[in-house]
Every structure is written in structure tokens, then in C-alpha cells.
Amino acid sequence: MRIDRRQLLTLAGAGGVGLTASIAGVSAAPVLADPKHQTDPFTLGVASGDPQADGVVLWTRLAPEPLVADGLGGMSRHVVPVRWEVAEDSRFRHVVKHGVERATPELGHSVHAEVHGLRADREYYFRFRTGNAVSPVGRTRTAPSVLSRPREVNFAFVSCSNYPTGYFTAYRHLAAEDLDLVLHLGDYIYEGPAAGALGRPHLPAAEIFSLADYRVRHAQYKTDADLQLAHARFPWAVTWDDHEVENNYADEISEDAAQDPASFVRRRAAAYQAYYEHMPLRRSQVPRGADMRIYRRLRYGRLAEFNLLDGRQDRSDQTTDPVSLDDPSRSMLGAEQERWLVDGLSHSAGTWNIVAQQTVIAKADRDPGPGEILPNDNWNGYEPARQRLFDAVARRRIDNMVVVTGDAHCGMVAELKTNFDDPASRTVGVEFLGTSITSGGDGAPMDTRGAEWLASNPHMKFYDARRGYVRVTATNDTLRTDYRAIPAVTTPDAPVSTIASFVVEDGRPGVHTEPA
Structure with a gap:
């Protein structure tokens, strides 16, 4: 059963006008x-977060008791004025911008200050009072300014940080890098009740459903010192995948077929609001009930454009039916976002067109024989939609499309083909799949899935299932990725090392291995 969009605000119990005012x-x-x-x-x-040439979003949330079960963070139901300051030095001797935001109980006393005129x-420093x-x-x-040609941009991308399954050591190492931006891909x-064996059980202890539950869960993650450090060091641009709401949900459809559709819409609205409350996002992204515009574009001069996608909110439901899998009306992004993406890529002024998104887009067959074993929750379950995108990139002669991906808890590099069954077909881009921060436990250089992928997919050039993040340096001539891995997440203070590096050259489709 699908809920009519006009019912969403009523069912969610939170109107967009009220939250926008708040x-x-x-x-x-x-x-x-x-x-x-x-x-x-x-x-x-x-x-x-979301840096622009003249400013950035600053975030905090007032929560003297962040883990209390009511989700209020230990705050009273008052509006609290919060002053923010931006300075050119860490001691704030030269404050260049300041202002006051009113932290409201309706949005969990979160603060989103949109600073302009920088x-x-x-580089700037900021704080709140x-x-x-x-x-x-x-x-x-x-x-950088829109028309500038910066020498390089340095960024990293991360995903899949499951609190009970490991220490967030990768975030600490990330904070030590020299970066302009961090992308979080979901x-x-x-949302689950996992206890784990490291003394890091989820709070609340059960699976979460209400706004209070989602607030406490987000707050628990935000109390982690390594995550706080990484947030405090660099601006982030974030998008979600499924676990911010519920595993493998699609649009308004729960993974649990028995769940009442109206209840799931209310759950999605609660999850989206809590997500907004805990992320450095702009007012234009404040949720309207169970709807929230998360896809957007960031421009780094004429060097790079970042297209952050939403692969959950408007996707068609997953299916294993062969007839439905070939239905061209099925979509991963929804028709509006598909058009937005292709039009943006077509008119990009950047040398590098970065597509930051959630799930594996390269063909990922796990059958080394003549058959195929394909997942249905990533782009392999939405092949007509993937083909539309790749055909548009080829037809419009879009250069230097680089897809960065999360979700799969492993590192993988693949060349993206107009026809994956023909290795000689046109390469329209490269996918860099980043591993998890902790999800899946300690990991290993190789596992069963990796062996099957490399044996079955000639377009795949690399696989590793250890935890960590990917560091990227883009110049006007090359884009280099360094896969940074830690040997274990179940022991604190694990070291980090570069296990593989790859280079894409401007105007030359495909990827080349570099010495690590």
C-alpha cells in the first residue's frame, strides 16, 4: 500500500510550516x-557543512544530558538564544562574523547557522556561546569561488558507522588528514538493537521508531570523541542511506510487509527530523513531514562539482521478479532527481564530476559461471535506471564522471561500462566504493564476495574488505584515490595505512593503479 503524498504531513504529525518556523x-x-x-x-x-564560496553552515545541539530517554537532551521546553562566532584564528582575536540563533524545543534545541560574507x-574557526x-x-x-581554477581539492568519503560493532578509530585518523571536505554517504x-561485545550497546536498547528514540540514537553516536573530532576539523556534506530510517526501505515502503503503511510514514518523518537536527544542513532542507530534499550540488570552482544523491526517498520498491526488474518505469532516484542529475552533469563547469551516492552502481555478479547472481537493493536491481544514466552520459559526452559509493562494507574499484557484458564497450566513468567505518567488524583483505566479484566482473579492478575511508586528491589533470585501512575496529588505537591507490586522468576514461 502506498500513501498519497497529500496525506504525509497529517500522518507524520509534524507540519513543514511549523518546523520551518522553528x-x-x-x-x-x-x-x-x-x-x-x-x-x-x-x-x-x-x-x-555544505561549504559555499562565501559561507558555510555551522551546527551544534544543546544537550547537557544527551542520552535521556525522552529525547530532549536534558533541556527545558524553552527557546534558548545561542551566539555563534567565526574568526580567522583559533583564539578568536579576529572575529569576522557573528550572530544569534534561537534553539527551539521543536527541533531538539539544534542550531543551524547559515553564515555568509566570508x-x-x-580557513576559519567557529564556536558557540x-x-x-x-x-x-x-x-x-x-x-573556492565559482569561476576560479584551484590547484587541487582534497576530500575524503566515508559511510557505515555502526556504533556497537567497533571503535570509530577511522574517524580519528580521518581528522589527522589535510582535507577541504568530507562526504558521508549514508x-x-x-536503527537496530545491537548490543555488541565491546561495551558500546545501542541506546535505546531496542529498535528505534519514535522521534525521541532517533534523537537519543543520534546523540549517542555524536558523543563519540573520534566522530566529534572529525566533525570539528572539516566541513562535511552528508546524505543518507537506509539505516538512518530502516534497513532496505524504499520510498514509503517498509522492509516489513506487515507494518502498517501509515505507521512507517510516521517513522520516516521522525527519522528525517532527527537526522536534520543532528546534521549541518541548511534551512532549505528542513523536512516537511516525511519528505526532505537531501540531493544537492556543491561547486568547487571550475575544478570539481559534487552531486550528492538520495537513493532511498523516491526509489521504486525492490523486487526479484524478472519481469519487474526489466520494467523501464522503475527508478532508483525518481524521475525528478534523474533529470536533475543528468542536466547538472551536462552543464557542469567542473573538470571532475563527482557523483556521491549510496549503493554499488557497477554490475556486481557473484556467479563465476555462465549465470548471474545479482543483488536487488543496489543499482543491480534497477538496471534500466542505471542504463538510462550511462546512456545519457555517453550521448551527452559527459567527461570525468567519478562515482563515490558507500553501503557495501568493502573497498572496490570498477570501470563503468555502457554494456557490462562487453568489456570493449565504452567506459563512461569510474566507481570508487569505500568501505565502512566499523560495520561488518574487523574485515580482511579478501573474503568470499571479493573473490566472486573479481572472478565474475572484468570491469572490477580492486577489492578489499578492511575498514577505513578513502582519501581523494583532484587536480586539473588527475584524480587520485588512496584507500586508507585499519587492521581492526574491535581494538582501540589501531593504525592506518594506505593499501592501494588509483588514478583517473582528465579526458581518459578508465582507472590506473598507482604505487601505494
């Missing part, structure tokens, strides 16, 4: 003009 500081709650905090309200740290391609409390200091960086939290 993020602007308008609330029915009384204002606490001069708060006196007995304990630190900045327990969840600070973050910045210089392009510059409320009453007698001062936040930790964060570092951020604006994007599964920032996990």
Missing part, C-alpha cells in the same frame, strides 16, 4: 533570555 527561531515556547547552565550543554560537539577558499557556556572550537573552510547511524 528553525528560524519562531516558537510558541517561552524564551530563556539569560540561561545559566549547570552542566555543559555542548556535549555533542560542533560541526560545519572569503572564498579560506549560550549563557555561561562556550562550545569547543571548530575549524572549517569555504569553497548509514551514519543504525
